[in-house]
Amino acid sequence: MVEGLVSTEKARGPEGGFVGRQVRWALRKPMNLEKLALAVQRVSGVGLLVYLFFHLFVTGSVTSGREGWDGVMGMLSNPLAHIGEVLVVAGATFHGVNGVRVMLLELTALVGKPVRPDYPYKVQSLGKGQQSILWTATIMAGLAMIAGIVILWGL
Amino acid sequence: MRESTLQLINYVMILALLVTLVLHLAMQAFLGVSGYEEALAYDTAVARYREPLSASLLTILLVAATYHGVWGLRNVLLGVRAGPAWGRAVTGVTLVLGIVMLGWGVRTIVLAFAGA
Amino acid sequence: MGTAIKGRRSGTTTVLGEVPRESTAPGTVLLRVYRHNPCAVGDEPRMTTFRVPVAKGMTVLDALLWVKENVDPGLAFRYSCRMGICGSCGMLVNGRPELGCETQIAQLGTDVVEVAPLTNYPVVRDVVTDFQDFFGHHRRAKPYLVRKENGEGAPVTRELLQTEEQKLEYYQFTMCIMCGLCNAACPIVGLDPEFLGPQALAQAYRFAIDSRDQGWRERAEVVDSPHGCFRCELAGSCSAVCPKGVDPGLGVQLLKRLVLARRMGRR
Numbered sequence: 215m216v217e218g219l220v221s222t223e224k225a226r227g228p229e230g231g232f233v234g235r236q237v238r239w240a241l242r243k244p245m246n247l248e249k250l251a252l253a254v255q256r257v258s259g260v261g262l263l264v265y266l267f268f269h270l271f272v273t274g275s276v277t278s279g280r281e282g283w284d285g286v287m288g289m290l291s292n293p294l295a296h297i298g299e300v301l302v303v304a305g306a307t308f309h310g311v312n313g314v315r316v317m318l319l320e321l322t323a324l325v326g327k328p329v330r331p332d333y334p335y336k337v338q339s340l341g342k343g344q345q346s347i348l349w350t351a352t353i354m355a356g357l358a359m360i361a362g363i364v365i366l367w368g369l
Numbered sequence: 370m371r372e373s374t375l376q377l378i379n380y381v382m383i384l385a386l387l388v389t390l391v392l393h394l395a396m397q398a399f400l401g402v403s404g405y406e407e408a409l410a411y412d413t414a415v416a417r418y419r420e421p422l423s424a425s426l427l428t429i430l431l432v433a434a435t436y437h438g439v440w441g442l443r444n445v446l447l448g449v450r451a452g453p454a455w456g457r458a459v460t461g462v463t464l465v466l467g468i469v470m471l472g473w474g475v476r477t478i479v480l481a482f483a484g485a
Numbered sequence: 486m487g488t489a490i491k492g493r494r495s496g497t498t499t500v501l502g503e504v505p506r507e508s509t510a511p512g513t514v515l516l517r518v519y520r521h522n523p524c525a526v527g528d529e530p531r532m533t534t535f536r537v538p539v540a541k542g543m544t545v546l547d548a549l550l551w552v553k554e555n556v557d558p559g560l561a562f563r564y565s566c567r568m569g570i571c572g573s574c575g576m577l578v579n580g581r582p583e584l585g586c587e588t589q590i591a592q593l594g595t596d597v598v599e600v601a602p603l604t605n606y607p608v609v610r611d612v613v614t615d616f617q618d619f620f621g622h623h624r625r626a627k628p629y630l631v632r633k634e635n636g637e638g639a640p641v642t643r644e645l646l647q648t649e650e651q652k653l654e655y656y657q658f659t660m661c662i663m664c665g666l667c668n669a670a671c672p673i674v675g676l677d678p679e680f681l682g683p684q685a686l687a688q689a690y691r692f693a694i695d696s697r698d699q700g701w702r703e704r705a706e707v708v709d710s711p712h713g714c715f716r717c718e719l720a721g722s723c724s725a726v727c728p729k730g731v732d733p734g735l736g737v738q739l740l741k742r743l744v745l746a747r748r749m750g751r752r
Contacts, residue, residue, distance in 0.1 A: 217513060218556045220534040225519060232449065239672035242604065243581035248721035249672065255718075256445060263438035270431075270470055274477040276414050283411045310387060316719055317383065321745075325738045328657040335730025339738065340721050365405050373709045373748040376741075444718070447711060448676030456711050 248340060251348050255312050258305035265302050300362040307358040311351035319344055379440050382433040389430035396423060418481030431474040439467035514539050514590055516548050518560065519601040522610045532599075533557070539590050545578050545598060546585035549612075561611040562600075569728060572664030576612050577601040582666035582726045603669035619665050622681045625707050626689035631700025645697040658691035658736050660729040667723035667733045679712040683723035686714050687736030693743055705747055714740045 240253040275286040318324045319339070326338025396417065407413060417423050443463040447456060516537045521530040535556055537548045546564055553560045565571040567586045574585035579599050590598060606614035632641050667683040668674045674682050681689075689708050692698050708714045717737045724734035 217536045217538055220515065220536050222520075222531050222533045225521075225530040225532045235676060239675050242670075243579075244670060244722050244725040246721050246725045248719060252672070252718050252720045256441075259438070259441045260445060263442055266434055266438055267470060270474045270477070273414070274473060276411070276418065277477060277480045280411045283414060287409055306390075310390075313383065314387070317380065319719055320738050320741050321380075326732075326735055328654055328732075328735065328739075330653060331657045331660050331730035331732075333730070335727075335732075337724045337727075337730075337732050337734075339719075339724050339732055339734040371709055371748065372711055372713060372715050373744045376715050377745060377748060444716070447716070448673060448680075451678045 246340065247345060247348060251312055251315075251351075255309060255316075258309040261305055262302065262309060265298075296366045299366060300359055303362040304355045304359040308351050308355035311354055312348060315344055315347040315351065318347070375440070379437060382436045382440075385429055386433035386437055389426055389433060392426055393430055396426070415481065418478060419484070421482075424478055424482045428475065428478055431471065431478070435467050435470045435474070439463045439470075442466070512539055513537060514548065515597045516552060517597060517599045518549070518552070518612065520560075520611050521608055523608060524610070541591070543590050544586055545576070545583070545588045545590065545600060546574050548590060548598065549585060549600065561609075561613050563613050570662060572662035575603050575664040575666050575669065577603060577669070582669040584664060584666070584728050587728055603665060605669050605671070605675045606665065614665075616665060618678065619663075619668055619682070619684070622685040623663065623688060625681065626685040626692075627700055627704050627707070628685075628688045628692060630692065630695065630698050631703065632697070633699045647696055651696040654696075655691045655694045658687050658731055658733075661688060661691075661731045661733075662729055664728065666726045666728060667731075670722035670726045672720050672722065673716055673718060677712060677716060680716050681708065681713055683717070683733035683737055686717065686740055687731060687733035689714075690736040690740040690743070693740065701743075701747070705744060708740060709744045709748075714744060717741070 240249065272286055272290065275282045324341075324343055326341060329336075329338070417427070440463075443459055446459040446463070449455070449459075513536050516535045517532050518535070519530065520533050522528045535552045537551050539548075546562075546567060549560065549562050550564075553562075562574070562576065562585070564574040564586065566573070569584055569587040572584070575582060576585050577583070577600065578585065578588050579593060579595065580601075582603055585600070600612060602608050602612045602614045606616065606619070609615050632645075634641075661684065663684065665684065667687075671680075671683055673680050686708060689704050693701050693704050714737055717734075719734065719738070721734050723737075724732045727733060
């Protein structure tokens with residue numbers, strides 16, 4: 215085998231559009247845990263806002279009297295709505311606990327403090343303390359999902 | 370308004386949201402409700418709004434959740450496009466959305482509390 | 486080299502095409518390099534594969550230099566010091582922002598090494614990217630000591646003393662070599678071109694916390710803005726890729742605290 219030029223092929227361009235840009239960064243390296251947490255935080259945040267929007271209109275039916283309320287509740291008593299509720303509970307749990315982690319990093323000494331950077335460098339802001347909170351958020355979201363399934367489907 | 374002021378308000382709203390949301394979910398116990406089905410019954414829902422403490426809690430929860438949610442949406446949308454015009458448009462649209470959500474939620478609480 | 490065209494930003498690194506059928510011979514590595522000249526009419530982005538002989542301790546930069554010297558003199562990439570201090574050779578190596586001179590082929594553990602221009606920067610040619618926006622953001626953070634006592638721009642006429650503790654508050658952030666890897670890794674920089682970025686914000690903190698500096702008000706006006714420090718959402722990728730242990734993510738969070746303290750009248 216000769217050293218030198220081997221081949222040339224067309225490079226695929228970036229996936230275009232709004233969705234592509236919003237998604238691409240999450241799939242790039244470095245794949246550190248905190249970046250993945252940010253991706254889930256954003257998705258869960260937007261999802262929860264959409265849920266809140268509809269929740270306000272659903273609960274607003276209480277002003278339509280018993281019939282109006284029962285009608286809306288009847289409409290929402292289906293497996294698809296229950297799946298949505300489980301996702302909301304899990305998403306809210308993760309979003310809340312991870313959000314607390316973010317607040318602690320922004321406002322307290324959890325983020326670390328500047329030190330003399332001697333090799334091998336220790337990245338203070340990506341320390342084990344804040345990662346443990348992130349894992350706690352994930353585990354609690356999982357438990358909330360299980361609790362939601364148990365309550366909604368009576369398992 | 371300065372970004373830091375908006376962020377400080379956001380921190381306050383986050384704390385209020387965490388507390389009131391936990392209380393909102395735990396409220397069922399205060400009302401002597403047992404089970405998911407009973408929690409969604411009309412009488413339970415009305416009782417929630419007629420109780421002054423409960424209605425106040427729901428109002429605070431509404432304000433906190435709406436501000437925090439709209440703030441987050443604004444953050445996401447600011448990254449969609451560059452330019453001060455887009456920034457102003459995003460701030461305006463999210464503000465309107467927040468006002469609509471707040472308005473509708475407060476309407477529900479006030480009407481239900483008053484027994485309409 | 487012509488003027489950079491602020492066109493399509495490099496985002497090709499996650500999908501770089503098929504690995505060529507030819508396998509590597511012992512003592513060689515396949516080096517796949519992104520090639521594109523936006524100034525040339527009809528030039529399409531492509532991946533060119535070279536078989537490069539590997540020596541012990543060879544870096545990605547060494548491999549690129551071998552290709553330039555022995556196969557393709559038209560291959561364009563930046564480098565200078567070759568020892569991780571100038572920050573010129575920032576590039577994507579196997580999809581991750583790295584300094585070419587500090588990344589040894591052997592440590593990558595692969596037979597195929599993919600090199601591409603840094604993400605979030607416009608491509609000038611091949612692996613060379615345009616740093617104008619990056620330097621512009623850096624300048625906006627006023628990366629110099631501001632002293633008011635002698636008027637703007639006048640030389641300081643006395644020694645400005647500082648304790649070791651005061652120095653340690655900012656010393657870590659002085660290690661920045663402006664390689665741009667942090668901005669390449671930052672998801673917010675990719676989404677929001679007006680975001681100052683972790684490098685500029687960390688430098689804003691470096692000078693803000695320096696006890697000798699008197700320009701906090703001017704810097705606060707810059708960083709306390711819709712595209713300032715509060716757009717940072719703690720992805721942590723900047724700190725994960727920094728080759729000098731600067732931890733720009735830490736700098737940004739500390740800067741947020743300074744700004745909030747100022748808003749509450751404590752600074």
